[in-house]
Amino acid sequence: MLRQKIVELKESLISQANTVEKMIEKSIKGLIDKNGDLLKEVLEVDEKLVNTLELKIDETCTNLIALYHPEAKDLRTVLMISKMTSDLERIGDCAVNISESALYLIDKPQVKPYIDLPRMADEAIKMVKDSITSFINENVELAKNVCERDNIVDDLRDQILRELITYMFSDPSTIERSLQLLRIANNLEKVGDISTNISEETIYMAKGKVIKHYQEQV
Numbered sequence: 022m023l024r025q026k027i028v029e030l031k032e033s034l035i036s037q038a039n040t041v042e043k044m045i046e047k048s049i050k051g052l053i054d055k056n057g058d059l060l061k062e063v064l065e066v067d068e069k070l071v072n073t074l075e076l077k078i079d080e081t082c083t084n085l086i087a088l089y090h091p092e093a094k095d096l097r098t099v100l101m102i103s104k105m106t107s108d109l110e111r112i113g114d115c116a117v118n119i120s121e122s123a124l125y126l127i128d129k130p131q132v133k134p135y136i137d138l139p140r141m142a143d144e145a146i147k148m149v150k151d152s153i154t155s156f157i158n159e160n161v162e163l164a165k166n167v168c169e170r171d172n173i174v175d176d177l178r179d180q181i182l183r184e185l186i187t188y189m190f191s192d193p194s195t196i197e198r199s200l201q202l203l204r205i206a207n208n209l210e211k212v213g214d215i216s217t218n219i220s221e222e223t224i225y226m227a228k229g230k231v232i233k234h235y236q237e238q239v
Contacts, residue, residue, distance in 0.1 A: 041112040
């Protein structure tokens with residue numbers, strides 16, 4: 022019975038992960054397409070769904086521990102799912118922040134072409150997806166790969182920052198728009214960090230040992 026409940030928990034976690042991935046996709050698509058309705062959907066519909074799923078999953082985890090007293094790996098799995106649902110809710114918050122900045126930007130002239138932000142978003146979304154897949158399948162190699170790819174997102178954020186600084190110095194009228202773009206980049210970078218944390222915890226769950234900041238060890 023406990024194992025079946027854990028399987029159901031994992032299915033709920035996948036549903037929550039799919040929702041936050043779509044939120045990031047919508048927030049970036051809304052920016053590029055200047056689609057305010059899509060951005061408002063992230064703010065008004067998707068955020069509520071993610072928060073509801075978090076509460077449901079967390080409550081189920083608490084009930085499982087109280088009813089079944091899981092031990093060893095089962096306990097680590099339930100505790101990790103409880104933490105991961107909170108992590109996914111934080112990713113949903115990042116998508117909300119991106120949508121808020123995008124709503125500010127869509128009716129204003131572009132500071133620069135949107136090239137690196139979509140690339141950054143694509144990589145961040147893949148990291149979320151792969152971090153959850155690595156947990157569900159206990160795939161340590163995939164989890165390590167996610168940790169290594171965090172550098173890709175960080176490098177893109179740094180590149181965007183350097184370019185925006187140049188624009189702001191050359192034309193002060195771009196400062197507010199540039200800061201909103203930087204907010205978007207910083208939130209995508211945070212999504213990569215959270216995915217990396219999930220992957221590090223997956224390695225712990227599978228191996229029973231802590232491996233923090235794996236990318237620093239390779």
